[in-house]
Amino acid sequence: MSATSPPGAVPSESKSWTLRLRQAIDRHLPMDHLLPDRQPYYVGSWVYVFGVVTIAALVWVIVSGVVLSFMGPQWWHDSGLGRFFNSLHFWSVQLFFIFMVLHLWGQYFMAGWRHGRAATWMIGVVIFGVSILTAFTGYLSQQNFDAQFIAINAKDAMNSAGAGAFFNVLNFGQMYGLHVMLLPVGVTFLVVAHIVMVRVRGVVKPIDAEGGARP
């Protein structure tokens, strides 16, 4: 913006990428789309609750995981409170996967990829895949005989798939690092992108109500 421009006056073709980014966000994601207080009538169904419950479970997974990583394996195996948080982490993951699959079923049967939502659907598919990797590395990070048994058996699958050189399930440090850092950051980033894309486009219309709400 030039020094002589009045405040608020914005040239249409600004060279400022910050300004152009802000304008793009205003154009594609206004606040009433980002945080809507009303939804179309067809969102009044329990099927739409599955995605929200999945996010709630993910929050509990992350919170309990942060506590576990802070306190360490001896705490989560030996103390009552540690075992409680260990169980909280495990069962939150079970709920996360159960409701993620229920959300997937709902979106599959309503063809949630329609009207320009293919990228939203595909990001959801990637979230599902990365979540499975995160869960597998979690089984390897338990620091017990169960984890050792799984690692010893899984190494053959990894080697036969040609991934053993990059993904060594016998390397606890690598598996633990992937489980507590890279993969959770990936899942969280993708979930945020998924939600933002849903907010940009709105919820897909039911197949038998094609005439109604915004595409």
Add this chain to the structure above:
Amino acid sequence: MDSPASYVHWGFILISMPNLLVIGGMIILFAIALAAPFPHAEDGDDVSN
């Protein structure tokens, strides 16, 4: 808890009873979500978040 899970073997399908119960529960929950009335869904064109 420490004993091995029982398995259901039906033709080429082989699944443990705990996994079968979880999948069955998910199908029941999905059916309930489709059939159960949502609060205030009939009040107007929109529903509150």
